[in-house]
Amino acid sequence: MTAPRRPAGPPMGGPGRMMMGVGGPPAKLEDFKGSTKRLLRMLAPDRLVVGLVLVFGVLSVGLSVIGPWLLGKATDVIFTGIVGQQIPAGTTKEQAVANLRAQGNDRFADLLQALDNVVPGHGIDFARLQRVLLWVALVYIGAWIFGLLQARLTTVVVQRTVYRLREQVSAKLSRLPLSYFDQQSRGEVLSRATNDTDNIAMTLQQSLSMLLTSLLTIIAVLGAMFWISPLLAVIALVTVPVSVLVTARIGKRSQPQFVKQWASTGKLNGHIEEMFTGHSVVKIFGRQNEAAKTFEEHNDALYSASFRAQFISGLIQPAMMFIGNLNYVLVAVVGGLRVASGSLSLGDVQAFIQYSRQFSQPLTQVASMANLVQSGVASAERVFQILDAAEQSPEPASPARPERVVGKVTFEHVSFRYDPDEPLIEDLSLTVAPGQTVAIVGPTGAGKTTLVNLIMRFYDLTGGRILLDDVDIATMSRDELREQIGMVLQDTWLFQGTIAENLAYGADHPTRDKIVAAAEAAHADRFVRTLPEGYETVIDEEGAGVSAGEKQLITIARAFLAEPTILILDEATSSVDTRTEVLIQRAMSTLRAGRTSFVIAHRLSTIRDADLILVMEHGSIVEQGTHDSLLAAGGAYARLYSAQFAAAAVEVE
Incomplete structure (x- = not known):
């Protein structure tokens, strides 16, 4: 059974355009927080x-x-060793401090007094240094x-x-x-199902x-910084509100641009898909x-939106690096003064400077991830719009089925509107x-294709009901209903694979003999x-290598092979030549x-x-x-019939 053709009648935005009110991308993120929570769930x-x-x-x-x-x-082991070498052997640390104060060198005296494990006359303790460095190596390997x-x-x-x-999207x-x-x-649909999904994967x-590592690092480093020096920790934290403010201001401006970027991607993909599918028509009409x-x-629209999104969000990282450098300078200056006063050891200041770098780095990373997260959430919201779209009416809990399918179809006061x-x-x-063979004729837009689409339950009725062998098709499962129907459309549909x-x-798994017979x-x-x-x-899928008429013959043979109880032919012979049409008409009679x-x-x-x-x-x-009866009545059918033959006569002349 071929894919159903788009019927004449439902509202459309024209080729390559979508109905922005029906599932189109929003001008901005409708619910950033809600979409983020849903994605995390x-x-x-x-x-x-x-x-x-x-x-x-x-x-x-x-x-x-x-x-x-x-x-x-x-660092403390190295520094104490260097200081110890400068103190005469045989003196104690207290004596060395007293001598320095007597000489008026109070700053060096304060520094020496704050140092632990200083042994006058002794240099660097390489055994202890080796043990410390071994622990450093083990710690970093474990990390x-x-x-x-x-x-x-x-x-x-x-x-x-x-x-x-x-899986959910499919x-x-x-x-x-x-x-x-139709809308x-x-x-656009393919872009949401593929590009946006891939962007979500990349974002996650x-x-x-x-993000997890950065947040944990911020918490752990902040604790270590307060443990070493509350004063330096407070100085380091001064830059945090500035960082948050800068990130929020830049992120607020870049967020709408990411939404436009992915909306433009969908439109571009829609245009490319349409132009590639209809490339022959485009060339024929010189378009x-x-x-x-x-x-x-x-x-251009995609370039503009992408450039703005990436440029604006890209300002976050250099701004954060500048703020981090300011933080580094403040910590280095105040820390140096604290070492000179003996309040902190040189190793503590070195560790604190490293912590300061570790603290600013995850802040920068979190800020720089803002553009990535906004892009991913924008894609997630577009995918969620598909997942939240209204579905076709649910199947009945206990589907009805005819006792015996013989092909009786009844329309009872049927109404329908797009x-x-x-x-x-x-x-x-x-x-x-x-x-019975029922032929449906009439001008374009009269509702002919809509009528058979209603039999297939491609659309739900506005009023009335359709019965198959005295059973309302609305109470049947769609699969069971469509198993009884074979449909051949004017628009052929093939997929990549062999002709067989x-x-x-x-x-359902036909034999080769049945395929050939069909x-x-x-x-x-x-x-x-x-x-x-x-x-x-x-x-x-384009049927390259076979003509339009041959593609239609394949779809007709597909209907032969399905052996349906009800057959629907929608201009099924429109693409074949006159001789083949006569042969197919005979086959159709069979x-x-x-x-x-x-x-x-x-x-x-x-x-x-008929x-x-x-x-x-x-x-x-x-x-x-x-x-014969309709021709004799001289009504609408007779006028259509006469108009066709009159047109044919004009063509011959």
């Missing part, structure tokens, strides 16, 4: 692994924070191992989460009504581990320049007996055998035998043998009867 199924990520993060950060303190101890484990588990969590998100797309796709460009991968101009406009304010079909009643696989698409019945076997690989010839058939046709000469002809205008049946 998607990690819940892996909460145990997330817990391990947190544990390994704490261990890695904890060991990384211990490292500078140990290095400070190593690296735990960081590696954290990164590994973070990758597992992110990829599992995005895997589930892709399942959601299968549950969305046809009207949703969206395919490129890069930000989750880094390459217009297509290129539209592409340039979308590309737009609530514009009725299309009103109070239509009709009964089609099993095995395309033929077998509508059947192709022979649809008169497709002859051209298939002329191809290099016959039935194993691979074609793509296929329709014993089956209820609905035939939509514009060429009235192809439906003369059991019942319905003439539709403005969604209503204005005439019904056989070919």
Whole structure:
């Protein structure tokens, strides 16, 4: 069964445009906080692994924070050794301090008094220094191992989460009504399902581990800084409010640009998809320049939004580095004065300066991640719009089914409208007996295709009901209903695969003999055998290598193979030549035998043998009867018939 064609009637924004009021991207993030929380809640199924990520993060950060303190101890060992060499051997530390004060060198005396483990006349204790450095090496190796484990588990969590998100999007797309796709460009939907999902994966991968590590580092380093020197810690914290203010101001300006960036990406993808799909038509009508101009406009809009988003958000990191350097200068100056006064050891100041760097670095990282997080949340909101879109009506809890499917179709006071304010079909009643062939004719937009789409339950009725063998189709499952129906459309649909696989698409594991028999019945076997690989010839979704008429023969053979109870033919022979059309008409007569058939046709000469002809205008049946009776009535059908043959006569002349 081929994919349903877009019916005439539903509201559209035109090619390449989407209905901004129906699922289009917002001008700005509607709920940044809510979308962020929802995205994080998607990690819940892996909460145990997330817990391990947190544990390994704490261990890695904890060991990384211990490292500078140990290095400070190593510095103290070196410094005390150098100072000890300058004191005459045989004197005590107290005597050396008293001598210095007597000489008026109070600053050096204060420094010496604050030092521990100074041995006059002795140099650097290399054994102790070796032990300290060994601990430093072990601490940093441990931090690296735990960081590696954290990164590994973070990758597992992110990829599992995005895997589930892709599953949800795929399942959601299968549950969305046809009207949703009528109101969206395919490129926009594909962009949300692929590009935006990939951007979410990149955002989670890069930000989750880094954000967790940065926050833990800020907390641990801040504690170490207060432990070493509350005064220096307060000085270091002075720059934090400035950092927060700068980040918030810049982030507020860059956030709308990221939304525009991904909205522009969707529009560009939609245009590319449409132009690539219809590249032959574009070339035939010489619209390459217009297509290129539209592409340039979308590309310029994407460039502009992306440039603004990246440039504005990129200001965060240099601004934070500048503030961090100011912090470094303040700490170095005040710390040097504290060492000179003997209030702190040189190793403590060195450790504090390292902590100051460690403190400003995660702040810079968190700030620089603002653009990444905003981009990811913007994509998440676009994907969530798909997940939150209204689905088709749910299947009944206990689906009904006919006791025996024979193909009786009844319309009881059926009403339908795409737009609530514009009725299309009103109070239509009709009964089609099993095995009857019903032809539906009328001008474009009369509701012919809509009528058969309602039988397929592609749309839900506005009023009334449709019965299949006296069972309301609304009480049946869609799958079971559509199993009874074979549909061949004017617009052919093929997928990348062999011709045999395309033929077998509508059947359940058919044998090769059945595939060939169906192709022979649809008169497709002859051209298939002329191809290099016959039935194993691979074609793509565009049907490259086969003509439009041959593609239609494949879709007709697909309907033969499905052996449906009800057959729907929507201008199914419009792309074949006259001789092939005659052959297909004969084959269709065989296929329709014993089956209820609905035939939509514009060429009235192809439906003369129909059991019942319905003439539709403005969604209503204005005439019904056989070919001869309708001609004799001299009404709408007779006018259509006469107009066709008059046009044919004019063409001949």
